[in-house]
Amino acid sequence: MLYEIYHNNHWPMLSIKGALLLCLIGIGFASCKKNTSEVDTLQSKLASGMVSYVEEGNVLALNGSNYSFTPHYIGVPVLLNKAAKTNDTVTSVVDPSLVSQYNQIYQEKNPSIPLGAFLVSHNGAFAVEKGSAQAKDSIYVLLDDGSQLKDSTTYLVPVTLAAKKGSQLKYSVFFFKVFVTKGDLKAKMYDVSTIDGTQANRLGSGAIDVTYDVVPESVNLRTTLTTLFPAHDVSVKATLLTQDELNDAITNEFFPGIPMPDNTAALSKDLVYVPAKSLLSGDYLTLHFPNKANLQTFQWYVMGVKIVTYTASEYGVPPVANDSCRAYIRFFLSN
Known part of the structure; x- marks a missing residue:
């Protein structure tokens, strides 16, 4: 003001x-x-x-x-x-x-x-x-x-x-x-798509957490910046959490279940852009599950996505230092 x-x-x-x-x-x-x-x-x-x-x-x-x-x-x-x-x-x-x-x-x-x-x-x-x-x-x-x-x-x-x-x-x-x-200037997760009334929550650690009872065709994740950057469009890149990172998350967040097996999920879109003078990314990170048929029923699975620094551009935005740069996607398949 x-x-x-x-x-x-x-x-x-x-x-x-x-x-x-x-x-x-x-x-x-x-x-x-x-x-x-x-x-x-x-x-x-x-x-x-x-x-x-x-x-x-x-x-x-x-x-x-x-x-x-x-x-x-x-x-x-x-x-x-x-x-x-x-x-x-x-x-x-x-x-x-x-x-x-x-x-x-x-x-x-x-x-x-x-x-x-x-x-x-x-x-x-x-x-x-x-x-x-x-x-x-x-x-x-x-x-x-x-x-x-x-x-x-x-x-x-x-x-x-x-x-x-x-x-x-x-x-x-x-x-x-x-x-x-x-x-x-840093980047963090803003929101994740939901289906059938599921809701995304922000954990005490800062990470986004969402639970599904089915494996959707895709999950979209949106990122945001910590503040406006008027000078130029910027890039935000993401990657899947490793098995070790998922095991640590299960322990630290008291999640039930096991890490989702490798190759079950893949980021079909891992790079998004935030327009100048905007906080939110103009497009979405997109997660697909090409091998979801291999998952068992009546089992909790945990997987996740985190922001990493995009080094191919001077306008690649690094992640915040806390878990706000992460999103955990969890599944319990009842049938």
Whole structure:
């Protein structure tokens, strides 16, 4: 969710911010300098009703590469005090040096931002037509390289603006606060097809578990990502659990029965794709049972499927580290 943060122009007489500003003003007069300090200059810009906006940035790691996204932002209008006398362009850049000045004025502890971590939207250029008091495009910041940023941290991103042909800007500084999260992109099982009223359950270990009283022609399994990945379609691959893995699962999950014999089941489709900006795979892993006739009645059988890393593509998503990447399919054949 996005929030607008408006800095109050009227401070209480005894507030810390008010006291600090009075001190800054006093220092300015006492110094008898003709030019105001950098902090005083910044404060004079803020005094006109400066607004800051909260955005969200994500940094996702996939196979050794970091991808930076800005999933949530708000476009802020670039306004003039009066209509432009001629076609003009407002240019804007991120100015990391203003972070310390902002902190001094507002008694905050915003961390410094590395150069190049954030960019201004529309390449920092905003066209204003003659007779208009507002640019065609709105301004916001984009997370461009979050590799040096910290997880779950809010960064103050100052943006300065200037008009090339002298149009008078309503605001010459914007402050954006970007909450950055970092993590690894992983894949897990989402659901499995059911028949005749059977239901899939999520075990305490995280694995999906489904039980059938007949062996269907096929079973479809859908995968999901741990978070959205806007950069590119990604691939998720799966394989059958081995006999040793099935024996461990029977012990750990207290399943009745025995592992389904090898060659009874096969993955006729073991690779699926998740479209960019989607969580769920667009197609299904498909499990067939070519030798189901060899199974005995009145016997519990356990088999399973797990996600593995698809190494043939840089966009192959590895599985989560827990059993949420698994699905157990169990059978009790009564006839």
